[in-house]
Amino acid sequence: MAKFTGNExxxxxxxxxxxxTSPHHTLEKEIKARGENFIQAExxxxxxxxxxxxxxxKDCVGFRVxxxxxxxxxxxxEVVIGIGKHTSRLIIVPVDSNGKDISRGIGLKDxxxxxxxxxxxxxxxxxxN
Structure with missing residues (x-):
């Protein structure tokens, strides 16, 4: 596998x-009809x-979304999380040159x-706006 350089x-x-973005915008009525929140951008x-x-x-050369x-x-x-309508969201994760998501570790039990x-x-x- 090729290395990531940060120029991807x-x-x-x-x-x-x-x-x-146009095809997504045309789905607004359908998404709302399913009882979901329509998200155009974040x-x-x-x-x-x-x-x-x-x-x-220098470990981070880019992001995976x-x-x-x-x-x-x-x-x-304010948006209240955990109740309400299904809502699509983005998660942005740093990535290293090997294409691996960078994780600085998981917290201990407490x-x-x-x-x-x-x-x-x-x-x-x-x-x-």
């Missing part, structure tokens, strides 16, 4: 962004990225696990 992926134009802050990758130094889901209630000012990924960014359409 490609930059795309705003036209390509529209072409790639925002992740630069400072949160830095907190995630700074401790990793997983698709996940949980139940969320979007009816109030200790929290290390912060090894990023999730839960504010969503569009409710938090975007």
């Amino acid at each position: 992926g490609r930059l795309i134009s705003s036209r390509e962004v529209a072409q790639l 925002f992740f802050g630069l400072n949160t990225f830095k907190k995630l990758i700074d401790p990793l130094g 997983y698709y996940g889901a949980q139940h969320e209630d979007h009816d109030g000012k 200790m929290p696990a290390s912060d090894v990924a990023m999730a839960g960014g504010p969503t569009c359409p409710s938090h975007c």
Whole structure:
């Protein structure tokens, strides 16, 4: 297997962004009809990225983005996790040059696990202009 260099992926134009996102947007009514929250996009802050990758130094050459889901209630000012509608979410995980997800270990029985990924960014359409 080839090593990851940090140059994977490609930059795309705003036209390509529209072409790639359009099919998902057309599913909004169907997703809502299934009783799910429709998520157009998620925002992740630069400072949160830095907190995630700074401790990793040069070990991190990029990110893997997983698709996940949980139940969320979007009816109030704050999103409530664990109740409400099925909601698709993104999970961003640092990756090393061998293509392996970087994990700084799992917490012991009475200790929290290390912060090894990023999730839960504010969503569009409710938090975007």
